Amino acid sequence: MGIFGKRKSREERAAEIAAQVAGGKGFYGRATRAFLGADDFARVQQSMGAYNSGLGVQQLLAAGAPTSQAVVVSIADTGKLVNFDPVVDLVLQPSGAADRVALQTIVSKLRIPRVGDQVLLIADPDRPGGYLYAGDGVAP
Numbered sequence: 157m158g159i160f161g162k163r164k165s166r167e168e169r170a171a172e173i174a175a176q177v178a179g180g181k182g183f184y185g186r187a188t189r190a191f192l193g194a195d196d197f198a199r200v201q202q203s204m205g206a207y208n209s210g211l212g213v214q215q216l217l218a219a220g221a222p223t224s225q226a227v228v229v230s231i232a233d234t235g236k237l238v239n240f241d242p243v244v245d246l247v248l249q250p251s252g253a254a255d256r257v258a259l260q261t262i263v264s265k266l267r268i269p270r271v272g273d274q275v276l277l278i279a280d281p282d283r284p285g286g287y288l289y290a291g292d293g294v295a296p
Contacts, residue, residue: 178204203238213288216278223276223290226250226257228269238262246289250277261289 164172176182178201180189189197217223226248236243241262246269248257257277269275269292280286 174204199236203236203243213278213290216281216288217290221278223278224250224252226275226277226287228271228273228275229256230271231269234260241265242268244268246275248275248277248287248289250287257287259287259289263289264291267292 173184176185177188179185180197180201188200192200229247229249231247232245234243234245239262241264243260243262246259246261248259250257263269273292275292276290277287278290280288
């Protein structure tokens with residue numbers, strides 16, 4: 157413990173800065189918004205949202221949240237990358253459901269789903285009736 161209290165780890169500080177940038181708050185967020193402009197700043201916020209949803213899925217899987225199977229109906233590249241992994245538009249057909257689900261999510265470049273593949277979905281706790289992409293269920 158230092159003189160001024162407990163120091164934050166680099167990971168904690170980096171997460172705080174990323175949250176400030178994505179929210180447009182604090183010094184880093186205001187500076188990013190000012191230098192990038194509205195369109196590019198919206199892209200940064202969208203990428204941070206995709207990254208955070210990926211972290212949320214990992215936490216839900218670790219907590220044992222129930223998953224459901226779905227079949228990939230179509231996949232399209234958005235041209236965006238987050239940590240060198242592509243962000244894609246997925247249209248999925250959940251098993252036992254009549255309607256399709258459209259998601260924009262990050263997928264591993266080593267495990268990109270193809271049309272007809274079985275993937276897992278998790279119910280989104282923040283959006284009732286929404287889903288989050290949970291991968292293909294095979295441990296990396």
